[in-house]
Amino acid sequence: MAPDGDEESDESNDSKDESGRSSFSHLADRVRNSSTENAQESDRQERSLASLADSVRQKSAANTQDTADPSVDNTESEEWDVVDGGDTNATAPTTDAKTEAVLELIDGASNVLIKGPANCATEESLCSRLMAARPEEKVDLVLLLVNESPSERLSFLQNYITNPISDISVIYVQTYDRQDKHEEFSDISIKRISDPTDLRRIGILTSKAMGARQDSPNQTVLCVHSISDLINAAKDNQRVFRFLHVLLGRVDSTGARAHYHFDPDRHANEIVQTFVSLFDTVLDFDEQGSLSLE
Template sequence: MPYKIDDVLPPELLTEVDPGTNLLVSGPAMSGKRQLLLQLLARGTSEGEGSVVVTSRNPAEDVTQSYRDVLDGDFGYFRIIDCVSSRSGAEVDGARVHEVSSPGDLTGIGIEFSEIARDAEAADIERLRVGFDSLSPLLMYVDLQRLFRFLHVFTSQIQSRDWLGLFAIDPDSHDQQEVNTISQLFDGMIEIRLGDDGREARVRGVTDAPTDWVALDE
Protein backbone atom coordinates (compact mmCIF):
# COMPACT_ATOMS: atom_id res chain seq x y z
CA MET A 1 0.00 0.00 0.00
CA PRO A 2 1.48 3.37 -0.99
CA TYR A 3 2.42 6.06 1.50
CA LYS A 4 -0.03 8.95 1.15
CA ILE A 5 1.31 12.49 0.89
CA ASP A 6 -1.78 14.19 -0.43
CA ASP A 7 -2.86 17.31 1.49
CA VAL A 8 0.84 18.15 1.94
CA LEU A 9 2.08 18.70 -1.60
CA PRO A 10 -0.09 20.15 -4.38
CA PRO A 11 -1.85 17.22 -6.10
CA GLU A 12 -0.27 18.01 -9.47
CA LEU A 13 3.13 17.19 -7.92
CA LEU A 14 2.65 13.95 -6.00
CA THR A 15 -0.06 12.28 -3.92
CA GLU A 16 1.56 8.98 -2.90
CA VAL A 17 4.80 7.01 -3.12
CA ASP A 18 5.63 3.32 -3.03
CA PRO A 19 6.86 1.59 0.14
CA GLY A 20 10.65 1.57 0.36
CA THR A 21 11.00 4.97 -1.33
CA ASN A 22 13.74 7.41 -0.29
CA LEU A 23 13.27 11.07 -1.26
CA LEU A 24 15.69 13.98 -1.04
CA VAL A 25 13.98 17.22 0.02
CA SER A 26 16.21 19.94 -1.40
CA GLY A 27 15.87 23.65 -0.75
CA PRO A 28 17.82 26.72 0.39
CA ALA A 29 17.78 28.18 3.89
CA MET A 30 14.45 29.75 4.90
CA SER A 31 12.58 27.80 2.20
CA GLY A 32 10.45 25.88 4.71
CA LYS A 33 11.84 22.45 3.83
CA ARG A 34 11.98 21.42 7.52
CA GLN A 35 8.29 22.19 7.97
CA LEU A 36 7.47 20.36 4.75
CA LEU A 37 9.47 17.34 5.91
CA LEU A 38 7.59 17.29 9.24
CA GLN A 39 4.27 17.65 7.46
CA LEU A 40 5.13 14.67 5.25
CA LEU A 41 5.95 12.66 8.37
CA ALA A 42 2.82 13.72 10.23
CA ARG A 43 0.60 12.80 7.27
CA GLY A 44 1.06 9.15 8.17
CA THR A 45 -0.20 9.45 11.74
CA SER A 46 -3.85 9.22 10.70
CA GLU A 47 -2.95 6.02 8.83
CA GLY A 48 -1.47 4.43 11.96
CA GLU A 49 2.10 4.88 10.75
CA GLY A 50 5.03 5.75 13.00
CA SER A 51 7.56 8.55 12.57
CA VAL A 52 11.27 8.98 13.29
CA VAL A 53 13.23 12.24 13.04
CA VAL A 54 17.02 12.40 12.94
CA THR A 55 17.87 16.00 13.84
CA SER A 56 21.31 17.45 13.20
CA ARG A 57 20.30 21.11 13.48
CA ASN A 58 17.66 21.61 16.17
CA PRO A 59 17.36 20.06 19.65
CA ALA A 60 14.64 17.53 20.37
CA GLU A 61 12.48 20.12 22.16
CA ASP A 62 12.26 22.26 19.02
CA VAL A 63 11.56 19.28 16.79
CA THR A 64 8.84 17.99 19.09
CA GLN A 65 7.10 21.35 19.23
CA SER A 66 7.32 21.82 15.47
CA TYR A 67 5.99 18.32 14.89
CA ARG A 68 3.09 18.91 17.28
CA ASP A 69 2.29 22.15 15.42
CA VAL A 70 1.73 20.28 12.14
CA LEU A 71 -0.08 17.28 13.66
CA ASP A 72 -3.81 16.84 13.41
CA GLY A 73 -4.25 14.47 16.32
CA ASP A 74 -2.06 12.46 18.69
CA PHE A 75 1.64 11.68 18.28
CA GLY A 76 1.29 7.96 17.84
CA TYR A 77 4.70 6.23 17.53
CA PHE A 78 7.28 9.04 17.42
CA ARG A 79 11.03 8.79 18.02
CA ILE A 80 13.84 11.35 17.73
CA ILE A 81 17.56 10.78 17.21
CA ASP A 82 19.05 14.00 18.58
CA CYS A 83 22.57 14.80 17.36
CA VAL A 84 22.79 18.24 18.98
CA SER A 85 21.89 17.85 22.67
CA SER A 86 22.35 15.36 25.52
CA ARG A 87 19.22 13.69 26.82
CA SER A 88 19.57 10.02 25.95
CA GLY A 89 16.65 7.85 26.96
CA ALA A 90 14.58 10.86 27.95
CA GLU A 91 11.12 11.81 26.80
CA VAL A 92 10.35 15.26 25.49
CA ASP A 93 6.66 16.08 25.47
CA GLY A 94 5.74 12.48 24.72
CA ALA A 95 8.51 11.77 22.21
CA ARG A 96 11.19 9.21 23.03
CA VAL A 97 14.65 10.68 22.42
CA HIS A 98 17.85 8.85 21.46
CA GLU A 99 20.97 10.96 21.87
CA VAL A 100 24.03 10.90 19.62
CA SER A 101 27.21 12.83 20.49
CA SER A 102 27.39 14.96 17.32
CA PRO A 103 26.21 15.07 13.69
CA GLY A 104 29.56 13.51 12.79
CA ASP A 105 28.90 10.37 14.84
CA LEU A 106 27.56 8.34 11.95
CA THR A 107 28.14 5.07 13.79
CA GLY A 108 26.08 6.34 16.71
CA ILE A 109 23.25 7.42 14.41
CA GLY A 110 23.25 4.00 12.80
CA ILE A 111 23.20 2.19 16.16
CA GLU A 112 20.30 4.28 17.46
CA PHE A 113 18.36 3.83 14.24
CA SER A 114 18.80 0.06 14.43
CA GLU A 115 17.52 0.16 18.01
CA ILE A 116 14.45 2.11 16.93
CA ALA A 117 13.86 -0.40 14.12
CA ARG A 118 13.85 -3.24 16.65
CA ASP A 119 11.58 -1.26 18.97
CA ALA A 120 9.14 -0.51 16.15
CA GLU A 121 9.02 -4.19 15.25
CA ALA A 122 8.31 -5.09 18.89
CA ALA A 123 5.53 -2.48 18.93
CA ASP A 124 4.01 -3.97 15.74
CA ILE A 125 4.70 -0.79 13.78
CA GLU A 126 5.05 -2.07 10.22
CA ARG A 127 4.93 1.27 8.43
CA LEU A 128 7.35 4.02 9.42
CA ARG A 129 8.26 7.40 7.97
CA VAL A 130 11.85 8.45 8.61
CA GLY A 131 12.86 12.11 8.34
CA PHE A 132 16.48 13.31 8.36
CA ASP A 133 16.88 17.04 9.07
CA SER A 134 19.39 17.71 7.70
CA LEU A 135 22.22 16.07 5.75
CA SER A 136 24.03 19.39 5.29
CA PRO A 137 25.58 19.63 8.81
CA LEU A 138 26.99 16.11 8.43
CA LEU A 139 29.26 17.28 5.63
CA MET A 140 30.84 19.74 8.05
CA TYR A 141 32.01 16.77 10.14
CA VAL A 142 32.73 13.97 7.66
CA ASP A 143 33.95 13.74 4.09
CA LEU A 144 31.66 13.00 1.17
CA GLN A 145 32.86 9.44 0.68
CA ARG A 146 32.13 8.46 4.27
CA LEU A 147 28.72 10.13 4.21
CA PHE A 148 27.89 8.34 0.95
CA ARG A 149 28.71 4.94 2.50
CA PHE A 150 26.63 5.74 5.58
CA LEU A 151 23.63 6.90 3.55
CA HIS A 152 23.86 3.85 1.30
CA VAL A 153 23.37 1.61 4.34
CA PHE A 154 20.78 3.89 5.95
CA THR A 155 18.58 4.21 2.86
CA SER A 156 18.94 0.47 2.16
CA GLN A 157 17.47 -0.27 5.60
CA ILE A 158 14.49 1.92 4.82
CA GLN A 159 14.04 0.30 1.43
CA SER A 160 14.30 -3.26 2.70
CA ARG A 161 11.71 -2.60 5.43
CA ASP A 162 9.27 -0.91 3.03
CA TRP A 163 9.39 2.34 4.98
CA LEU A 164 9.48 5.89 3.62
CA GLY A 165 12.64 8.02 3.89
CA LEU A 166 12.71 11.83 3.63
CA PHE A 167 16.11 13.55 3.75
CA ALA A 168 16.54 17.33 3.77
CA ILE A 169 19.54 19.07 2.22
CA ASP A 170 20.51 22.68 1.52
CA PRO A 171 22.07 22.66 -1.97
CA ASP A 172 23.49 26.15 -1.49
CA SER A 173 25.75 24.81 1.28
CA HIS A 174 27.57 22.39 -1.03
CA ASP A 175 29.12 22.34 -4.45
CA GLN A 176 27.09 20.75 -7.24
CA GLN A 177 29.26 17.64 -7.37
CA GLU A 178 28.50 16.85 -3.72
CA VAL A 179 24.77 17.27 -4.26
CA ASN A 180 24.86 15.15 -7.43
CA THR A 181 26.79 12.38 -5.65
CA ILE A 182 24.37 12.26 -2.73
CA SER A 183 21.36 12.41 -5.06
CA GLN A 184 22.38 9.09 -6.64
CA LEU A 185 21.25 7.30 -3.48
CA PHE A 186 17.67 8.50 -3.69
CA ASP A 187 14.69 7.42 -5.75
CA GLY A 188 13.62 10.98 -6.34
CA MET A 189 13.75 14.56 -5.18
CA ILE A 190 11.36 17.24 -3.98
CA GLU A 191 12.96 20.56 -4.86
CA ILE A 192 11.92 23.86 -3.27
CA ARG A 193 12.88 27.31 -4.48
CA LEU A 194 12.05 30.84 -3.45
CA GLY A 195 10.36 32.74 -6.29
CA ASP A 196 9.16 36.29 -6.58
CA ASP A 197 5.66 35.23 -5.56
CA GLY A 198 6.64 32.81 -2.79
CA ARG A 199 7.78 29.23 -2.55
CA GLU A 200 7.60 26.82 -5.45
CA ALA A 201 8.27 23.09 -5.67
CA ARG A 202 8.78 20.40 -8.26
CA VAL A 203 9.30 16.63 -8.13
CA ARG A 204 11.84 14.56 -10.05
CA GLY A 205 12.63 10.85 -10.18
CA VAL A 206 9.41 9.30 -8.86
CA THR A 207 7.18 10.74 -11.58
CA ASP A 208 7.14 9.83 -15.26
CA ALA A 209 8.91 13.12 -16.01
CA PRO A 210 10.02 16.07 -13.88
CA THR A 211 6.99 18.11 -12.90
CA ASP A 212 6.60 21.80 -13.53
CA TRP A 213 7.32 24.25 -10.73
CA VAL A 214 4.14 24.68 -8.67
CA ALA A 215 3.35 27.30 -6.02
CA LEU A 216 3.37 26.00 -2.44
CA ASP A 217 1.96 29.13 -0.79
CA GLU A 218 -1.54 29.47 -2.17
Protein backbone atom coordinates in the same frame (compact mmCIF):
# COMPACT_ATOMS: atom_id res chain seq x y z
CA MET B 1 11.10 8.10 29.54
CA ALA B 2 14.19 10.12 30.46
CA PRO B 3 16.66 10.87 27.66
CA ASP B 4 19.43 8.37 27.26
CA GLY B 5 23.00 9.32 26.47
CA ASP B 6 25.12 7.48 23.97
CA GLU B 7 28.57 8.76 23.26
CA GLU B 8 31.31 7.22 21.25
CA SER B 9 34.17 8.70 19.30
CA ASP B 10 35.17 7.80 15.83
CA GLU B 11 38.13 9.50 14.24
CA SER B 12 39.33 8.84 10.79
CA ASN B 13 42.41 10.23 9.07
CA ASP B 14 41.85 10.06 5.33
CA SER B 15 44.77 10.25 2.92
CA LYS B 16 44.36 10.16 -0.85
CA ASP B 17 47.15 9.59 -3.39
CA GLU B 18 46.97 11.33 -6.78
CA SER B 19 46.46 8.11 -8.78
CA GLY B 20 43.39 7.11 -6.77
CA ARG B 21 41.65 10.49 -6.54
CA SER B 22 38.34 10.88 -8.39
CA SER B 23 36.06 13.91 -8.33
CA PHE B 24 32.57 13.86 -6.90
CA SER B 25 31.18 14.43 -10.37
CA HIS B 26 32.93 11.23 -11.55
CA LEU B 27 31.27 9.32 -8.72
CA ALA B 28 27.87 10.78 -9.55
CA ASP B 29 28.21 9.59 -13.15
CA ARG B 30 29.14 6.09 -12.02
CA VAL B 31 26.29 5.89 -9.50
CA ARG B 32 23.72 7.07 -12.04
CA ASN B 33 24.94 4.63 -14.64
CA SER B 34 24.88 1.78 -12.09
CA SER B 35 28.28 0.57 -13.20
CA THR B 36 29.20 -2.94 -12.06
CA GLU B 37 32.88 -2.65 -12.76
CA ASN B 38 34.99 -3.58 -9.72
CA ALA B 39 37.28 -0.81 -8.48
CA GLN B 40 40.91 -1.75 -8.02
CA GLU B 41 41.72 -1.80 -4.33
CA SER B 42 44.41 0.58 -3.10
CA ASP B 43 47.27 -0.43 -0.82
CA ARG B 44 46.51 2.65 1.24
CA GLN B 45 43.90 2.78 4.00
CA GLU B 46 41.33 4.94 2.16
CA ARG B 47 39.78 4.75 -1.32
CA SER B 48 38.33 7.43 -3.54
CA LEU B 49 34.60 8.04 -3.60
CA ALA B 50 34.34 6.53 -7.07
CA SER B 51 35.79 3.16 -6.06
CA LEU B 52 33.83 3.31 -2.82
CA ALA B 53 30.57 3.60 -4.75
CA ASP B 54 31.45 0.47 -6.74
CA SER B 55 32.31 -1.41 -3.55
CA VAL B 56 29.07 -0.64 -1.71
CA ARG B 57 27.00 -1.48 -4.80
CA GLN B 58 28.67 -4.87 -5.08
CA LYS B 59 28.15 -5.49 -1.35
CA SER B 60 24.46 -4.59 -1.65
CA ALA B 61 23.97 -6.90 -4.64
CA ALA B 62 25.53 -9.77 -2.73
CA ASN B 63 23.19 -9.27 0.22
CA THR B 64 19.80 -8.72 -1.41
CA GLN B 65 18.55 -11.84 0.33
CA ASP B 66 19.18 -10.34 3.77
CA THR B 67 16.08 -10.71 5.95
CA ALA B 68 17.74 -10.64 9.37
CA ASP B 69 16.04 -8.93 12.29
CA PRO B 70 17.50 -5.38 12.35
CA SER B 71 17.29 -5.27 16.13
CA VAL B 72 20.04 -7.88 16.46
CA ASP B 73 23.32 -6.19 17.40
CA ASN B 74 25.73 -8.34 15.41
CA THR B 75 23.70 -8.03 12.20
CA GLU B 76 23.56 -4.27 12.52
CA SER B 77 27.21 -4.00 13.45
CA GLU B 78 28.28 -5.86 10.34
CA GLU B 79 26.01 -3.82 8.08
CA TRP B 80 27.11 -0.49 9.51
CA ASP B 81 30.80 -1.45 9.37
CA VAL B 82 30.83 -0.01 5.84
CA VAL B 83 30.46 3.47 7.35
CA ASP B 84 33.85 3.22 9.04
CA GLY B 85 35.40 1.22 6.28
CA GLY B 86 36.10 -1.76 8.47
CA ASP B 87 16.07 15.72 16.38
CA THR B 88 -0.17 26.49 20.56
CA ASN B 89 -1.21 28.69 18.11
CA ALA B 90 0.29 28.03 14.77
CA THR B 91 -1.70 26.71 11.85
CA ALA B 92 -0.61 23.68 9.88
CA PRO B 93 1.29 24.32 6.62
CA THR B 94 -0.85 23.75 3.57
CA THR B 95 0.00 22.37 0.14
CA ASP B 96 -1.62 23.47 -3.09
CA ALA B 97 -3.22 21.22 -5.71
CA LYS B 98 -0.04 21.00 -7.81
CA THR B 99 2.02 19.97 -4.78
CA GLU B 100 -0.55 17.36 -3.81
CA ALA B 101 -0.45 15.99 -7.36
CA VAL B 102 3.34 15.66 -7.21
CA LEU B 103 3.16 13.98 -3.79
CA GLU B 104 0.64 11.49 -5.14
CA LEU B 105 3.13 10.53 -7.83
CA ILE B 106 5.71 9.55 -5.21
CA ASP B 107 3.23 7.84 -2.89
CA GLY B 108 5.06 4.51 -3.03
CA ALA B 109 8.59 5.90 -2.66
CA SER B 110 10.43 4.71 0.44
CA ASN B 111 13.29 7.25 0.36
CA VAL B 112 12.59 10.84 -0.72
CA LEU B 113 15.11 13.67 -0.89
CA ILE B 114 13.61 17.14 -0.42
CA LYS B 115 16.11 19.56 -1.95
CA GLY B 116 15.85 23.30 -1.43
CA PRO B 117 16.52 26.22 0.92
CA ALA B 118 16.45 25.44 4.61
CA ASN B 119 14.19 27.06 7.17
CA CYS B 120 11.50 28.23 4.78
CA ALA B 121 7.74 27.62 4.85
CA THR B 122 7.88 25.32 1.80
CA GLU B 123 10.39 23.00 3.47
CA GLU B 124 8.31 22.73 6.64
CA SER B 125 5.15 22.14 4.63
CA LEU B 126 6.76 19.28 2.69
CA CYS B 127 8.21 17.79 5.88
CA SER B 128 4.85 17.80 7.67
CA ARG B 129 3.12 16.37 4.60
CA LEU B 130 5.66 13.55 4.19
CA MET B 131 5.43 12.68 7.88
CA ALA B 132 1.77 11.84 7.33
CA ALA B 133 1.84 8.42 5.69
CA ARG B 134 -1.88 8.55 4.89
CA PRO B 135 -4.54 11.06 5.98
CA GLU B 136 -5.83 10.28 9.48
CA GLU B 137 -3.63 7.18 9.84
CA LYS B 138 -1.40 6.84 12.88
CA VAL B 139 2.35 6.95 12.35
CA ASP B 140 5.43 5.98 14.34
CA LEU B 141 8.06 8.68 13.92
CA VAL B 142 11.84 8.33 14.05
CA LEU B 143 13.68 11.65 13.98
CA LEU B 144 17.39 11.85 13.16
CA LEU B 145 18.35 15.39 14.11
CA VAL B 146 21.73 16.98 13.40
CA ASN B 147 22.31 20.47 14.77
CA GLU B 148 18.58 21.05 15.41
CA SER B 149 17.61 20.35 19.03
CA PRO B 150 14.89 17.86 19.97
CA SER B 151 12.79 20.62 21.58
CA GLU B 152 12.79 22.61 18.32
CA ARG B 153 11.65 19.71 16.15
CA LEU B 154 9.20 18.31 18.71
CA SER B 155 7.61 21.75 19.04
CA PHE B 156 7.21 21.75 15.28
CA LEU B 157 5.43 18.41 15.50
CA GLN B 158 3.08 19.69 18.19
CA ASN B 159 2.14 22.68 16.07
CA TYR B 160 2.02 21.35 12.54
CA ILE B 161 1.45 17.62 12.32
CA THR B 162 -2.22 16.81 11.83
CA ASN B 163 -1.96 13.00 11.71
CA PRO B 164 -2.17 11.13 15.04
CA ILE B 165 1.32 10.11 16.21
CA SER B 166 1.52 6.81 18.04
CA ASP B 167 5.20 6.80 18.99
CA ILE B 168 8.29 9.00 18.60
CA SER B 169 11.99 8.20 18.90
CA VAL B 170 14.70 10.84 18.54
CA ILE B 171 18.35 10.30 17.64
CA TYR B 172 19.93 13.62 18.50
CA VAL B 173 23.40 14.42 17.13
CA GLN B 174 24.56 17.35 19.21
CA THR B 175 26.96 19.67 17.39
CA TYR B 176 27.09 22.49 19.93
CA ASP B 177 27.72 22.90 23.66
CA ARG B 178 24.38 24.50 24.59
CA GLN B 179 22.22 22.17 26.66
CA ASP B 180 18.79 21.45 25.24
CA LYS B 181 15.90 21.41 27.70
CA HIS B 182 13.24 18.93 26.69
CA GLU B 183 11.73 17.95 30.04
CA GLU B 184 8.24 18.55 28.62
CA PHE B 185 8.89 15.62 26.27
CA SER B 186 9.93 13.21 29.01
CA ASP B 187 7.77 10.41 27.61
CA ILE B 188 9.77 10.35 24.35
CA SER B 189 12.92 8.27 23.86
CA ILE B 190 15.81 10.61 23.06
CA LYS B 191 19.22 9.12 22.29
CA ARG B 192 21.97 11.72 22.37
CA ILE B 193 25.26 11.39 20.47
CA SER B 194 27.83 14.05 21.23
CA ASP B 195 30.26 13.14 18.45
CA PRO B 196 28.88 13.97 14.96
CA THR B 197 31.72 12.01 13.35
CA ASP B 198 30.47 8.77 14.95
CA LEU B 199 28.40 7.84 11.90
CA ARG B 200 28.43 4.12 12.63
CA ARG B 201 26.84 4.68 16.05
CA ILE B 202 24.29 7.09 14.55
CA GLY B 203 23.40 4.47 11.95
CA ILE B 204 22.98 1.64 14.45
CA LEU B 205 20.71 3.68 16.73
CA THR B 206 18.58 4.86 13.81
CA SER B 207 18.32 1.34 12.44
CA LYS B 208 17.34 -0.01 15.86
CA ALA B 209 14.59 2.59 16.23
CA MET B 210 13.09 1.60 12.87
CA GLY B 211 13.50 -2.13 13.41
CA ALA B 212 11.80 -1.98 16.82
CA ARG B 213 8.62 -0.88 15.06
CA GLN B 214 8.42 -3.57 12.39
CA ASP B 215 5.60 -5.33 14.28
CA SER B 216 3.66 -2.10 14.76
CA PRO B 217 0.39 -1.74 12.80
CA ASN B 218 1.39 1.86 12.06
CA GLN B 219 3.60 3.17 9.26
CA THR B 220 7.12 4.04 10.46
CA VAL B 221 8.34 7.38 9.10
CA LEU B 222 11.95 8.58 9.36
CA CYS B 223 12.85 12.27 9.03
CA VAL B 224 16.56 13.10 8.57
CA HIS B 225 17.15 16.77 9.38
CA SER B 226 19.47 17.30 7.69
CA ILE B 227 22.00 15.81 5.28
CA SER B 228 23.62 19.23 4.88
CA ASP B 229 24.19 19.55 8.62
CA LEU B 230 25.59 16.01 8.74
CA ILE B 231 28.02 16.72 5.88
CA ASN B 232 29.29 19.84 7.60
CA ALA B 233 29.51 18.24 11.04
CA ALA B 234 31.14 14.95 9.99
CA LYS B 235 33.68 16.70 7.75
CA ASP B 236 34.14 13.54 5.68
CA ASN B 237 32.13 13.27 2.47
CA GLN B 238 33.14 9.67 1.79
CA ARG B 239 31.85 8.42 5.13
CA VAL B 240 28.62 10.42 4.89
CA PHE B 241 28.09 8.90 1.42
CA ARG B 242 28.60 5.39 2.87
CA PHE B 243 26.31 6.20 5.79
CA LEU B 244 23.44 7.31 3.56
CA HIS B 245 23.87 4.37 1.20
CA VAL B 246 23.42 1.93 4.11
CA LEU B 247 20.60 3.95 5.69
CA LEU B 248 18.55 3.95 2.47
CA GLY B 249 18.86 0.17 2.39
CA ARG B 250 17.77 -0.14 6.02
CA VAL B 251 14.67 1.95 5.34
CA ASP B 252 13.76 -0.40 2.49
CA SER B 253 14.39 -3.57 4.50
CA THR B 254 12.28 -2.44 7.48
CA GLY B 255 9.34 -1.30 5.35
CA ALA B 256 9.64 2.27 6.64
CA ARG B 257 9.32 5.50 4.70
CA ALA B 258 11.87 8.30 4.96
CA HIS B 259 12.54 11.81 3.77
CA TYR B 260 15.83 13.66 3.93
CA HIS B 261 16.36 17.44 4.09
CA PHE B 262 19.14 18.82 1.85
CA ASP B 263 20.08 22.45 1.13
CA PRO B 264 22.05 22.58 -2.18
CA ASP B 265 23.07 26.21 -1.61
CA ARG B 266 25.37 25.11 1.18
CA HIS B 267 27.55 22.88 -1.01
CA ALA B 268 29.60 22.91 -4.20
CA ASN B 269 27.73 21.69 -7.28
CA GLU B 270 29.71 18.45 -7.67
CA ILE B 271 28.95 17.53 -4.05
CA VAL B 272 25.27 18.26 -4.62
CA GLN B 273 25.18 16.06 -7.72
CA THR B 274 26.94 13.22 -5.93
CA PHE B 275 24.58 13.03 -2.98
CA VAL B 276 21.48 13.63 -5.09
CA SER B 277 22.49 10.63 -7.22
CA LEU B 278 21.89 8.32 -4.26
CA PHE B 279 18.13 8.93 -4.49
CA ASP B 280 15.61 7.72 -7.05
CA THR B 281 13.03 10.26 -5.84
CA VAL B 282 13.99 13.93 -5.49
CA LEU B 283 11.62 16.83 -4.76
CA ASP B 284 13.17 20.16 -5.76
CA PHE B 285 11.54 23.24 -4.18
CA ASP B 286 12.13 26.96 -3.68
CA GLU B 287 11.06 29.57 -1.14
CA GLN B 288 8.15 30.72 -3.33
CA GLY B 289 6.57 27.27 -3.09
CA SER B 290 7.47 25.97 -6.54
CA LEU B 291 7.91 22.18 -6.54
CA SER B 292 9.22 19.80 -9.18
CA LEU B 293 10.01 16.11 -9.33
CA GLU B 294 13.52 15.34 -10.59
